[in-house]
Amino acid sequence: MKIKSLILYCLISSIFLFSLVSIWKVLSTLQGIDLENFNFAIILTLGIGISLINLIVGDKFNKAIKSIIFAILFTFVDGYLVQLMPIWYNIGIFGILIFYSFKIDKYNQKNLDLDHSSQTVVFEFLTLFGIVLFSFVILFPFYMMIVTSFKTQAALLINPLDFSINFAQDIKELFKSYFVIFDTYKFGRYILISTFVSVGTVIVTLIFAIPAAYAVARLNFFGKNFLSTSILIIYMFPAIVLVIPLYTVFSQLGLRNNVGGLLIVYTATTLPVAIYMLQGYFKSIPKELEEAAIMDKLNWFGIIIKIILPLSIPAISSVALYVFMIAWNEFLFSLMFLDNPNSFTLSRAIQYLSGDAETPRQYLMAGSVVVTIPVLFIFVYFEKYLVSGLTAGSVKG
Amino acid sequence: MSDTLSKIEKRTAYILLLPAVFLVFSIILFPIFANVWISFKEVGLKDIRIPEPRAKKIVKSVKESPDKIKIIYKLRNSSLILDIRDVMFQDKIPKNTEPLNLDQRCKLKSLIINCNFGDWKAKYKENFQIILVNKSGTKIDKKEIKSIKPKLSGKSDNILLNTNFTLKNFKKVFFQNEFFDLLSTTFYYTFFGTVGSIVFGILAAQLVNQKFFGRTFMRSILLFPYVGPVVALAYTWELLLDPYSGTLNNLLLNFQVIQEPLNLLGQKYLTINFFGFDLKLRLALTTVIIFEIWRYFPLAFLFILARLQAVPKELYEAADVDGAGPLQKFISITLPQIIAVISILFMIRFIWNFNKFEDIFLLTGGASGTRTLPINVYEQGFTISDIGMGSAVSIVIVLLLLIFMFIYFRLLGRRADEN
Numbered sequence: 070m071k072i073k074s075l076i077l078y079c080l081i082s083s084i085f086l087f088s089l090v091s092i093w094k095v096l097s098t099l100q101g102i103d104l105e106n107f108n109f110a111i112i113l114t115l116g117i118g119i120s121l122i123n124l125i126v127g128d129k130f131n132k133a134i135k136s137i138i139f140a141i142l143f144t145f146v147d148g149y150l151v152q153l154m155p156i157w158y159n160i161g162i163f164g165i166l167i168f169y170s171f172k173i174d175k176y177n178q179k180n181l182d183l184d185h186s187s188q189t190v191v192f193e194f195l196t197l198f199g200i201v202l203f204s205f206v207i208l209f210p211f212y213m214m215i216v217t218s219f220k221t222q223a224a225l226l227i228n229p230l231d232f233s234i235n236f237a238q239d240i241k242e243l244f245k246s247y248f249v250i251f252d253t254y255k256f257g258r259y260i261l262i263s264t265f266v267s268v269g270t271v272i273v274t275l276i277f278a279i280p281a282a283y284a285v286a287r288l289n290f291f292g293k294n295f296l297s298t299s300i301l302i303i304y305m306f307p308a309i310v311l312v313i314p315l316y317t318v319f320s321q322l323g324l325r326n327n328v329g330g331l332l333i334v335y336t337a338t339t340l341p342v343a344i345y346m347l348q349g350y351f352k353s354i355p356k357e358l359e360e361a362a363i364m365d366k367l368n369w370f371g372i373i374i375k376i377i378l379p380l381s382i383p384a385i386s387s388v389a390l391y392v393f394m395i396a397w398n399e400f401l402f403s404l405m406f407l408d409n410p411n412s413f414t415l416s417r418a419i420q421y422l423s424g425d426a427e428t429p430r431q432y433l434m435a436g437s438v439v440v441t442i443p444v445l446f447i448f449v450y451f452e453k454y455l456v457s458g459l460t461a462g463s464v465k466g
Numbered sequence: 467m468s469d470t471l472s473k474i475e476k477r478t479a480y481i482l483l484l485p486a487v488f489l490v491f492s493i494i495l496f497p498i499f500a501n502v503w504i505s506f507k508e509v510g511l512k513d514i515r516i517p518e519p520r521a522k523k524i525v526k527s528v529k530e531s532p533d534k535i536k537i538i539y540k541l542r543n544s545s546l547i548l549d550i551r552d553v554m555f556q557d558k559i560p561k562n563t564e565p566l567n568l569d570q571r572c573k574l575k576s577l578i579i580n581c582n583f584g585d586w587k588a589k590y591k592e593n594f595q596i597i598l599v600n601k602s603g604t605k606i607d608k609k610e611i612k613s614i615k616p617k618l619s620g621k622s623d624n625i626l627l628n629t630n631f632t633l634k635n636f637k638k639v640f641f642q643n644e645f646f647d648l649l650s651t652t653f654y655y656t657f658f659g660t661v662g663s664i665v666f667g668i669l670a671a672q673l674v675n676q677k678f679f680g681r682t683f684m685r686s687i688l689l690f691p692y693v694g695p696v697v698a699l700a701y702t703w704e705l706l707l708d709p710y711s712g713t714l715n716n717l718l719l720n721f722q723v724i725q726e727p728l729n730l731l732g733q734k735y736l737t738i739n740f741f742g743f744d745l746k747l748r749l750a751l752t753t754v755i756i757f758e759i760w761r762y763f764p765l766a767f768l769f770i771l772a773r774l775q776a777v778p779k780e781l782y783e784a785a786d787v788d789g790a791g792p793l794q795k796f797i798s799i800t801l802p803q804i805i806a807v808i809s810i811l812f813m814i815r816f817i818w819n820f821n822k823f824e825d826i827f828l829l830t831g832g833a834s835g836t837r838t839l840p841i842n843v844y845e846q847g848f849t850i851s852d853i854g855m856g857s858a859v860s861i862v863i864v865l866l867l868l869i870f871m872f873i874y875f876r877l878l879g880r881r882a883d884e885n
Binding site for chain 2: 095098099104105106107184185188189191192196199200203204206207208209210211213214217225226229230232277278280281283284285288289290291293296302303305306307308309310311312313314315316317318320321333334336337338340341344369394397398400401405415416419420423430433434436437438440441444445448449452455456
């Protein structure tokens, strides 16, 4: 057995154990448990001890029995350290230890002796570590957003670490922030406006983009190469450099505070990527189909409607979802163009809400949940289409 | 025959392209050129409203003479700063009525009153009055008169359309705007944001490319920060990082990691003692960069994962036979396979981070050392209300962008040549 592999195995596995236990402790603290120390040294020592015993015992014992013994041992020591914790906390620690023991079970004196065993150990534990850490770091803000929206102002001020939600209370009390933003702040209206603008943008963009993409993909005309390069270049120009001239012109034309104005701008900014994505797909459709259609005396309108459209439903769906997402999440233009609360989109409404320092934060978070849920729901449900849209269109963002 | 066919094809192509090209031209290209124009002008936010002659019509009955009626027009110039020339006024009067002692500036012609009010200075106001008499001596319908709206027109200088140009804005941009501070902040933000998101993207892609329970679920979760609305995410982070009631500071205090709460978004510098040296870290900027990495690493992840999944398995099997370790496999197989994607990603993300506005605006509003060029456009244009300056900063951004794009397309072209 290599000494280097042995040390690495002990250290990294116990650091992994420590991080798992620490995350559990953080989450428990947020449920109102009074923990003030991670006990780094003790848990690390325990982890090293357990991983060493695991090596020595090897497979003389049944895997399950071994895990349970480790878990009970650790839970008792940890329980003694933190003193008198609710039973669910200890069950969590027990679960973590079972998981950990199963993970270290595959290491024995033999495979620590192999070539690159130290690297393998590091890589495997880094993977586990990465999965846990990435999930935690990404999900935590979303978790906080939801929890805060169910709290009251007083509860938030008394103990910012208390993330527990009291489900025993009245539904009206629990969802109070949501009732308030819909009643007092007219969020129902903003949802309608946002939906109208986003769906409208999708429809108008597709109506403009499909013929243009077809022309770029199939027809020969003067300036074709120039056009397809400039689509990409135009797409790279950011909204911030368009804002001042558009603001000036829209003010003079009376298009500010007008949902229609917003729709035009969103359509124009998403058109290049929509054309770019669609033309790529149209090119992959076999030409023979259209040649047959031309024989049948179909004009270009007929070709697009009867041949191209039915064949490119997947591509059109990804463009549509992608455009919807951009329009739904868009903030800069809605900030610039809308200053009348009657024509706000959801994003703009939340920003307006936060502009008032008096606004309780749970309302802000309830609003954030309302704007986030639809887009995450659509994303999870249509992930396949959206991911291909994101990859193709991700020059933006 | 084929000649006419190609002509038809061309014409069809132009018809199909026209709507899209027109829209993109007017909403994207025109503003970019308009920026150049505006940036050479001294224009404030208040100057962009076109002055209009306005009239409010008030109808009153005249005491003891029901056949007469008094119409008062409250005339004014809507602008407080610009004059209006040659103001023309037009209003209709009902049948069988005629105006009494009509003002000299006005003429009556078949029930239409036309007036020439001449020039109105800025802030001009006048109460203009007409008394109508019914020729048949009966009562005049007030509602009918009220329902007719007067028409006014006038010529005014549109400050945006005249040809007075100045270099003042550019002088201010480069010499009075802490330009180099702005530029260095922007580059710092852009560079570290880009590199960070790519590094975490590689790590995440490497993770998800392995087999484990819940892998597809993990892939969805990793994309959440990228698909979520920026407004919601930025405010959540702001709440998370708040120095007093924020969860992060309270957790760190609770576990005694720090002794004093950190104002992560409101403090410009944090002094760290590092082996006896005092290092000054730009705290707020770093926090904003971390948010940036958190939000955009999913994109890098998605690109790199797609590339990783296309790497032939045989390469790794061959490496196993040769006895290569995981690190060696990563350096000699994975990295060369994804280096092309990384370079493209770097350029794209660099350009986009360079232009990022919303994230910083929502988190810090550009305060405590996080003012980048895009934030400055907004500040100049809408906080200080100097549209000309805002445009000048936009022009600087566009020029820098064009340089980046030139480099990007050169690199892209070279790569295409190599393949």
